[in-house]
Amino acid sequence: xxxxxxxxxxxxxxxxxxxxxxxxxxxxxxxxxxxxxxxxxxxxxxxxxxxxxxxxxxxxxxxxxxxxxxxxxxxxxxxxxxxxxxxxxxxxxxxxxxxxxxxxxxxxxxxxxxxxxxxxxxxxxxxxxxxxxxxxxxxxxxxxxxxxxxxxxxxxxxxxxxxxxxxxxxxxxxxxxxxxxxxxxxxxxxxxxxxxxxxxxxxxxxxxxxxxxxxxxxxxxxxxxxxxxxxxxxxxxxxxxxxxxxxxxxxxxxxxxxxxxxxxxxxxxxxxxxxxxxxxxxxxxxxxxxxxxxxxxxxxxxxxxxxxxxxxxxxxxxxxxxxxxxxxxxxxxxxxxxxxxxxxxxxxxxxxxxxxxxxxxxxxxxxxxxxxxxxxxxxxxxxxxxxxxxxxxxxxxxxxxxxxxxxxxxxxxxxxxxxxxxxxxxxxxxxxxxxxxxxxxxxxxxxxxxxxxxxxxxxxxxxxxxxxxxxxxxxxxxxxxxxxxxxxxxxxxxxxxxxxxxxxxxxxxxxxxxxxxxxxxxxxxxxxxxxxxxxxxxxxxxxxxxxxxxxxxxxxxxxxxxxxxxxxxxx
Amino acid sequence: xxxxxxxxxxxxxxxxxxxxxxxxxxxxxxxxxxxxxxxxxxxxxxxxxxxxxxxxxxxxxxxxxxxxxxxxxxxxxxxxxxxxxxxxxxxxxxxxxxxxxxxxxxxxxxxxxxxxxxxxxxxxxxxxxxxxxxxxxxxxxxxxxxxxxxxxxxxxxxxxxxxxxxxxxxxxxxxxxxxxxxxxxxxxxxxxxxxxxxxxxxxxxxxxxxxxxxxxxxxxxxxxxxxxxxxxxxxxxxxxxxxxxxxxxxxxxxxxxxxxxxxxxxxxxxxxxxxxxxxxxxxxxxxxxxxxxxxxxxxx
Numbered sequence: 122x123x124x125x126x127x128x129x130x131x132x133x134x135x136x137x138x139x140x141x142x143x144x145x146x147x148x149x150x151x152x153x154x155x156x157x158x159x160x161x162x163x164x165x166x167x168x169x170x171x172x173x174x175x176x177x178x179x180x181x182x183x184x185x186x187x188x189x190x191x192x193x194x195x196x197x198x199x200x201x202x203x204x205x206x207x208x209x210x211x212x213x214x215x216x217x218x219x220x221x222x223x224x225x226x227x228x229x230x231x232x233x234x235x236x237x238x239x240x241x242x243x244x245x246x247x248x249x250x251x252x253x254x255x256x257x258x259x260x261x262x263x264x265x266x267x268x269x270x271x272x273x274x275x276x277x278x279x280x281x282x283x284x285x286x287x288x289x290x291x292x293x294x295x296x297x298x299x300x301x302x303x304x305x306x307x308x309x310x311x312x313x314x315x316x317x318x319x320x321x322x323x324x325x326x327x328x329x330x331x332x333x334x335x336x337x338x339x340x341x342x343x344x345x346x347x348x349x350x351x352x353x354x355x356x357x358x359x360x361x362x363x364x365x366x367x368x369x370x371x372x373x374x375x376x377x378x379x380x381x382x383x384x385x386x387x388x389x390x391x392x393x394x395x396x397x398x399x400x401x402x403x404x405x406x407x408x409x410x411x412x413x414x415x416x417x418x419x420x421x422x423x424x425x426x427x428x429x430x431x432x433x434x435x436x437x438x439x440x441x442x443x444x445x446x447x448x449x450x451x452x453x454x455x456x457x458x459x460x461x462x463x464x465x466x467x468x469x470x471x472x473x474x475x476x477x478x479x480x481x482x483x484x485x486x487x488x489x490x491x492x493x494x495x496x497x498x499x500x501x502x503x504x505x506x507x508x509x510x511x512x513x514x515x516x517x518x519x520x521x522x523x524x525x526x527x528x529x530x531x532x533x534x535x536x537x538x539x540x541x542x543x544x545x546x547x548x549x550x551x552x553x554x555x556x557x558x559x560x561x562x563x564x565x566x567x568x569x570x571x572x573x574x575x576x577x578x579x580x581x582x583x584x585x586x587x588x589x590x591x592x593x594x595x596x597x598x599x600x601x602x603x604x605x606x607x608x609x610x611x612x613x614x615x616x617x618x619x620x621x622x623x624x625x626x627x628x629x630x631x632x633x634x635x636x637x638x639x640x641x642x643x644x645x646x647x648x649x650x651x652x653x654x655x656x657x658x659x660x661x662x663x664x665x666x667x668x669x670x671x672x673x674x675x676x677x678x679x680x681x682x683x684x685x686x687x688x689x690x691x692x
Numbered sequence: 693x694x695x696x697x698x699x700x701x702x703x704x705x706x707x708x709x710x711x712x713x714x715x716x717x718x719x720x721x722x723x724x725x726x727x728x729x730x731x732x733x734x735x736x737x738x739x740x741x742x743x744x745x746x747x748x749x750x751x752x753x754x755x756x757x758x759x760x761x762x763x764x765x766x767x768x769x770x771x772x773x774x775x776x777x778x779x780x781x782x783x784x785x786x787x788x789x790x791x792x793x794x795x796x797x798x799x800x801x802x803x804x805x806x807x808x809x810x811x812x813x814x815x816x817x818x819x820x821x822x823x824x825x826x827x828x829x830x831x832x833x834x835x836x837x838x839x840x841x842x843x844x845x846x847x848x849x850x851x852x853x854x855x856x857x858x859x860x861x862x863x864x865x866x867x868x869x870x871x872x873x874x875x876x877x878x879x880x881x882x883x884x885x886x887x888x889x890x891x892x893x894x895x896x897x898x899x900x901x902x903x904x905x906x907x908x909x910x911x912x913x914x915x916x917x918x919x920x921x922x923x924x925x926x927x928x929x930x931x932x933x934x935x936x937x938x939x940x941x942x943x944x945x946x947x948x949x950x951x952x953x954x955x956x957x958x959x960x961x962x963x964x965x966x967x968x969x970x971x972x973x974x975x976x977x978x979x980x981x982x983x984x985x986x987x988x989x990x991x992x
Contacts, residue, residue: 646935
């Protein structure tokens with residue numbers, strides 16, 4: 122009897138284990154929709170219950186495929202004042218996913234698994250940029266929702282999104298790529314309202330003001346990348362410290378090396394494509410002497426301890442940790458990022474450690490300083506927003522985007538609730554209320570937690586410069602920002618970029634793999650750490666040989682021939 | 693006869709069933725995915741529906757200018773891990789076996805197992821912080837006591853392999869003792885008693901009884917480890933990958949991740965993965981054959 126019991130128990134246990142193993146492999150909800158955007162929002166019932174006129178309540182899942190933007194997250198995404206008005210006007214509540222891995226990895230994962238949220242915000246820099254290539258492929262293969270009809274029906278404020286502030290060749294070849302057959306899939310964002318507004322990003326090299334003052338160096342003394350070297354040496358020898366009393370790192374970067382390239386401006390021609398002109402022929406920039414100069418200069422900084430060796434691959438958290446204590450004396454970025462992150466951290470207790478732009482730093486041609494930097498007529502690439510092809514909430518997504526792109530919506534997401542956060546002055550200009558300014562001063566996260574200048578600004582196009590002053594007094598001029606824009610400068614040019622002939626080169630897929638920007642970056646950055654200048658150049662030359670072996674010279678010949686077919690070519 | 697034997701041990705075989713299902717679902721069914729290496733990847737089609745691409749990705753992979761660097765780095769790192777990791781686990785198991793206090797033995801086992809359950813992301817973040825040139829404690833001590841500039845340990849190729857092996861041994865040594873401890877516990881205690889009566893001291897008992905008794909397990913574990921030589925562990929190396937150490941840190945695993953997830957060249961990444969698998973299979977066959985002839989120990 123006991124033996125039977127034992128056997129029965131063993132058999133039962135074994136079957137239980139098998140069942141668990143098998144059931145564990147099946148979908149727990151038996152095919153029911155697990156999408157929080159639909160499960161969290163009983164759209165139909167709520168709509169019926171709440172009566173007519175009220176928009177259908179929907180929770181939209183938004184993936185922000187952009188590292189380092191999580192500081193735009195309000196602490197209460199659903200109930201902050203801006204979110205409540207958006208919900209009232211559009212019925213939409215956002216459910217946001219932020220990323221901490223490179224954007225391209227997240228996009229590839231997203232497309233390969235076809236696990237698409239309702240909306241995705243991602244970089245779309247145009248041409249052969251890896252993000253653009255991936256998004257275009259996904260669009261062609263039906264993973265992204267076409268927008269023409271949606272804009273026509275629900276996007277009255279979005280109709281100009283493809284015309285305002287985007288370069289004509291970018292629109293022709295990327296936003297309205299011929300392979301899209303007349304459709305459009307990606308909404309450009311954060312584009313400038315006018316050519317002058319292009320300066321709103323104000324990319325610069327920034328240095329801690331107290332250090333510059335202690336060294337008696339004027340920001341305008343820096344006119345060439347080479348001028349940075351003695352300054353960095355002085356910083357290193359100057360025993361400067363961060364807020365915790367630790368020695369400063371002379372120079373560094375934000376996440377993933379962003380944007381140390383500005384420090385090397387004098388070793389670039391600020392071209393619009395990967396091409397340069399050597400002996401009147403278009404050649405890939407990697408073959409130019411300037412690339413060698415750039416590598417050797419950067420190698421000097423790295424080997425002499427003047428640039429943070431960790432900075433090239435550090436993640437967002439580590440970068441912000443360093444910046445929040447003023448640990449890095451010199452860093453490059455755009456002004457809005459510097460200001461938004463540091464005004465919530467470093468500047469709170471240490472306003473004397475404010476970062477000021479230095480320069481303008483001349484580019485390789487000497488004539489074009491950053492003040493006169495070349496800017497395409499409209500942006501040559503954009504952050505963009507697209508909607509998943511299977512999204513059941515496409516209409517709600519357009520309703521949301523259309524609202525935040527209305528005048529009312531832009532004021533709401535950038536300045537807050539009228540009457541509470543801002544009022545209009547006698548001239549009709551918006552001005553933050555005293556209460557808001559006091560709260561923002563005592564709590565650096567106040568504005569973002571109220572929903573102002575936060576995640577809701579993603580998705581807005583055609584912005585005047587003033588909109589970038591999210592958490593300040595809109596009527597009061599931010600002098601540092603104005604200086605940063607002035608240093609950044611502006612020269613508007615128009616034309617057709619040579620790289621857009623890539624699509625016509627029959628073997629471009631092969632060339633694309635060879636010229637892959639990540640591989641190129643790995644090669645160049647590994648040369649910074651070479652044991653000698655000769656070895657650094659050897660690393661570069663090995664890669665060049667590989668390119669030549671792979672057929673790059675034939676590609677260059679093709680591009681030179683193509684360049685002759687138009688008279689508005691820019692490179 | 694065999695059927696009879698199967699029926700006799702039916703409950704034991706039943707317990708094996710979940711493992712068979714697991715491997716069928718997660719190891720055998722996905723094998724059809726290797727055909728991706730011969731296809732043009734498309735997001736919206738199943739692998740069967742994708743157009744054929746012939747051998748172009750094999751050609752591209754073999755002709756990659758760092759192909760031999762990938763192979764060399766992968767084999768070298770795996771070999772180092774095996775060289776230090778395998779004896780470390782065996783040694784720790786032997787030492788644990790000699791501990792008489794049950795409480796102390798359990799505590800050491802628990803402490804040494806714990807790192808296994810910590811993810812590589814956490815482990816490498818910890819190592820990065822400790823070894824950071826910017827206020828990392830090791831560099832703080834180094835500059836305080838010996839002066840000079842801080843060292844970027846993780847990025848420095850001359851320190852890279854030491855950190856790889858050290859972190860790998862720290863993470864896995866405890867866990868890897870389990871199988872050796874299980875084998876040791878199966879040794880007949882009478883052998884130890886007889887040896888004691890013959891005057892054998894503890895080290896002699898370990899050398900002449902414990903080690904020979906678990907020799908087949910050591911052999912099998914070594915053969916199985918050989919199969920992993922072509923894979924040096926992508927998580928650990930990927931997290932340690934810096935521009936400064938690319939000459940030694942570019943391995944097959946990171947290449948696969950880079951080409952697949954980063955660049956979206958899934959077919960090329962599949963080819964590299966397939967290459968890794970095939971070579972591993974060849975190595976394991978060779979190791980098994982050599983071991984069978986040399987010591988009589990083999991997997992089959």
